[in-house]
Amino acid sequence: MRFDHRVGQADWSQVYPSCGCWCCFLIPFIIVFRIFVLRSTGWRYRRTHPLLLWRHGSWELQLHWSAYTFLFTDPLYVSSYVYSLKVAAVSTLCCLGLGYPMAYAIARSDAAMRPVLLMLIVLPFWTSFLLRVYAWIGLLKNNGVINNLLMYLGVIHHPLAAAADRLRGVHRHRVFVFCRS
Numbered sequence: 001m002r003f004d005h006r007v008g009q010a011d012w013s014q015v016y017p018s019c020g021c022w023c024c025f026l027i028p029f030i031i032v033f034r035i036f037v038l039r040s041t042g043w044r045y046r047r048t049h050p051l052l053l054w055r056h057g058s059w060e061l062q063l064h065w066s067a068y069t070f071l072f073t074d075p076l077y078v079s080s081y082v083y084s085l086k087v088a089a090v091s092t093l094c095c096l097g098l099g100y101p102m103a104y105a106i107a108r109s110d111a112a113m114r115p116v117l118l119m120l121i122v123l124p125f126w127t128s129f130l131l132r133v134y135a136w137i138g139l140l141k142n143n144g145v146i147n148n149l150l151m152y153l154g155v156i157h158h159p160l161a162a163a164a165d166r167l168r169g170v171h172r173h174r175v176f177v178f179c180r181s
Helices: 012-037 066-073 075-108 114-140 145-153 166-180
Strands: 052-055 058-061
Touching: 066 075, 075 114, 114 145
Parallel strands: none
Antiparallel strands: 052 058
């Protein structure tokens, strides 16, 4: 396979999604940061209070750190933050401790054995996904939970053919797959 990228030329197929992701992250972050640094009046924040103020011939930054000070001095928030960091550290170390030896073993294994080992790693993810799909079938079939509940409540008098319609079933399955990823 040959890659024909010219030096100095941007790959715009990667730049546009990256800019969109950064905008979706930065704009809410800036809004929350601005709310936090505004001077609070009770439970309401003055939205008209400027961050920059022209005073004595120069710009003056009007930041109030009382909200952040409260976050880092209140024992409830500090203990929650420390607990979250401990959980993240332990789970990261466990994943690294399990993942790297497995990856090393797969990389060093015989070429004929690699697909089998990779299948053993990927198979639990597929099983979980297939169980969820079959659960939808159990909910939506003619004598499934939803139809039986609707008939018991008197909303419908005969079962809806929701699972029997192949086109709607394919669309429902695609939405389920794309929404969970």
